Amino acid sequence: MLEELEKLQIKALAELDKITGSRELEQWRIRYLGKKSRLNQILHSLSILPLVERRSTGARANTIKKTLEATLKEKEEILGEALLLSSLEGRRLDVTLPGQPISSGRFHPITQTLEEICQVFQNMGFQVVEGPDVEWDYYNFEALNIPQDHPARDMFATLWIDSDRDKKSRLLRTHTSPMQIRVMEQRRPPIRVVVPGRCYRYEATDATHESMFYQVEGLAVDKNITLADLKGTLFDFCRCLFGEERKVRFRCDYFPFVEPGVEVAITCLTCNGAGCRLCGYSGWIEILGAGMVHPDVLKRVDIDPEIYSGFAFGLGVERIPMLRYGIDDIRLFYGNDLRFLRQF
Amino acid sequence: MKVSLKWLKEYVDLKLTPKELAERLTMAGMEVKTIETIGATWNNIVVGQITAINPHPNADRLKLATVDIGKGSPTVVCGAPNISVGQKVPFASVGAQLIDGHTGETILLKPAKIRGIASEGMVCSEKELGISDNHEGIMVLPPEAPLSIPLSEYLGDAILDIDVTPNRPDCLSIIGVAREIAAITGEKVHLPELHYEESETPINSFVSVNIVEPELCSRYCASLVLNLIQDRPSPDWLQQRLKNCGMRPISNIVDVTNYVMLEYGQPLHAFDYHSLKEGNGTPQIIVRRAADDEKITSLDGVARTLNPAILVIADKERPVAIAGIMGGWDTEVTKETNTVLLESANFNQATIRRGSNHLRLQNEASLRFDKGLNPNLAMPALKRATQLLLQMAGGKAARGIVDAYPGKSEPKMIAFSAYEVERLTGLKVGINKITGVLSSLGFVCQEISPSQISVSPPYWRSDIKSAADLVEEVVRIIGYDKVPVTRLGSSLPQQESMLSLGAQRSNLKKKLRNFLVGCGFQETVTYTLVSLEKLQKLSPNLELKIPPLKVANPMTREQEYLRTNLRAGLLSTFHHNQRHEPGGIRLFEIGKVFLPQHPSHPSPDKGGGGEGLLVTPVVATLSETKGKQSQGERELPWEKEMLCAVLSGPRAEMSWRGDTKPIDFFDAKGIIEALMNQLKLKTSFKPNDNDPESSSGLTQEARVNIISENEEVGIVGLLHPKVAKAFELSGEVYLIEIDLEKLLKIVHSQLPAMRYQPIQRFPNVSRDIALVVDEEIPYKKVAKIVQSFPLVTKVTLFDLYRGEQIPKGKKSFALRITYQSPERTLTDEEIDQIQQQMLDKLNLELGATLRSNNQKV
């Protein structure tokens, strides 16, 4: 009987190997593993065998059954996979077809730039605050050492709300610097803030001038703040925004509310300092005005200039994407042509 | 300020190239904008002298000129009409680079034969040298021009255009710039020596000065020159210098005053002495305010009406000059003038500034006065002008100078130390070095102690007032590049709480931006200033709900009013883009609007952390600044932030899978529902029926107010066709508008209330029902009843049907209702019971009937 079992296994496995369809597979299962199969009959008739033979035959029959079952399962999986592949054959995907479009917009380039700038300064411990666009003459000029009839008023062509001229006149702020005063009126050192915001000028618009633009003001006040700290802070800023290899130049300049005054320039992004039309053949592009907060400004907000010192800076925002992307007309920003905005 | 390098060299030794000099000046605060080089290309051109002129054998109009150039006497063929023997001329030999007089192109001079005669070079016109456009004849040099020296040495120059900052009027002069250069390079300044012969007659017997307004005129100096030789032009070199610095030569007397103004920075004026009215006795110069409506004809020939804010120089009868701004026509020097009264005075900076603004008259004189000059400058400048006038025009000077000086002040003394420099800049400099730098700039330093000095600024540096000013002087001359670079080491300020209104505001704006961009909206930034017309277009009935704030001096009508909403800018942007955007357009802006008044003007809550600095509350703080400002009735506008979005076109981008349905009201509403969900805010919508259309600008049939926490935070709906037409928009445009201030308050107040819900352990059960109701019944009523039953956790409308299968005038809502209990697994019987009660109630209150009832899914 053992011999019969061995022959059965060889025959069954040989047949299974040749099967290619699921129907044949089912017939095979009934034939070899079904209730009426020879293997089953053998397993049922074991009781009539003598004890010793019963044990060895039974063990062998069970092993063969397990082998056949396992092989069947394997064959089923192989056949299943083949079936799936053959069914896909008919409708193959053209994976080069475009995907389902999901429309998405973009942030305005100025928003993107403002976020970047503020992020750099936030990493250095500066807090972002905002202030009003419509200001008193007092904050925009007077408190910043630019009283009535001061020649520096020529530097700020102003759009006025009120037509009289005194410190109670309202105007559209010409810079974000009035927030230096507002912040220092309300906070005591240590102070570290940046102020993004819209500014306005009474100015005919052309490719390089806009009547509305964005600035970011910075202010740090505490004991022992120095021009060296200002240089370090703005060095870091310029490297963060324009890359490690960018050279930064600090030179003397005049703003009535700082002393010493500083102008910060970086090597031209177009010519790398060699000189070109964009940088007026100087190799340098001015990007920031800055300086140490003027002692008279500190006194005005009751901060003792003998004990405290601070630096302030103001940065034109449009300039940055213009330099980076070679945008040659500032009016594109607020013209809001989608063909422009979608590029950023 | 245009500065001739050649002129500068008279006062300071210069070893730097123009480019190096420009760099050093720029770094020290005098930005050199351009360098214009005269004669940079003049190789092989020298000063020659015409020694003989012979006719050309083959041409009547040409001549043969022999030119002595020191090392030879070449002969050239020349056609210039103005050539004559003895002239000094620029002579170019072969190889010189010139400009072709006819074509304007740059050429290299080659050996040539003209009508059979070899020409060994060329006598040049100004145009050929690139000096001017003059090609009428050859350029004739002054007789004193040294023979045979290179022309570039004789006439070449570099003109630096310096951007002088308003604090440095002293550098609106050659001597001022020379002083800067001397300090930067460590050289010495040599000033002109001032002396001239005076006659016996004292000036007092000719003129006296009466300053009626000593506050407005701190000094008035005058000299007198008699018996001038009239109408002689200034020498070439002086004319050339004026031209190089951008001024036009006029006559010897006027040129002298202009020359000294450029040289010293002090404006001067020359009166024709005999035109001054004497009254009884000698003429008197009176410095006074103009009378109301007083008239003067200024020397540009314009009749001007004055007022008491304007200072005038008058004789006993009438004003003869607008002080510091322009002289009068009547007393101008003319060809007949033989006696000149020279004025060198100091006028109040603000008065000149206001006067020239009022008269719209700005010139080199007023530009210097309005920066604030020092009265000490008046005397040396006057002496220099008198000296030059005597040289140029002959005559003799009256003895002495009239000097009325009511505004004399003591020199300032500033205590200073090396510590100040280090404290403000981090740069360590010894006191000796500091003293050296300051002395080179003309400051007088006295040692008080080994570490401290007392510094007195030179008279021309009125801008120096404090130790900080001295720090800048020291550091800018040493060089900002020598200042070390350090990172901020000071203590960090207290960090703003993320729960503060300020942090929440920027957080909210970020979330909204991110959300909308994700929904396909492009962010825009539009102008704050808009036209009244555009604001009016927003209301179909052309009435403005809020009168906008107006700019007093607008640049254009397009930008005259402060926007009271974002719609005008956004719809204009929409209009601008629709021409080239065949697909849909989705735009939004987050920005401020400006309302003339604060609603009820609540007192600003100053306690609110960082918010104290933010837009809204900060507006009113001016009155609180130590009583410094009483603002009267005026207040700053309420600047509140808004969100506005517009959308139109197909729901999805064009695609091969095709959803090409246009956007409708429910797309716009769905965006708001998702947005509010993103902000974790419960939201409801209230049909907006009562608002007149004129104020909402949206059509009454398709608009709803957005409600959260019982606040109307915004509106969404279809743009009114009249508004769309006014902005020339095509297609249906939906508009979303949200009041960020209200939304922020809600978000901020919800923050502490938020609590986590445990995940439900027991399964939920869903049942679908279809209800038939009258057409008039709004969905909201049905949903409200269903939601009022216990254990109902969610109701989803998944179909809306009108048609043959149900009676006319009815509609069918298919709802999926989800039930769940936090305590147990629900049984079918339990749900059946609730659902029956629900149907009863729907039937009773809304007349709803069941259309079909699919059992649980």
Ligand SMILES: [Zn+2]
């Ligand atoms: Zn460049």
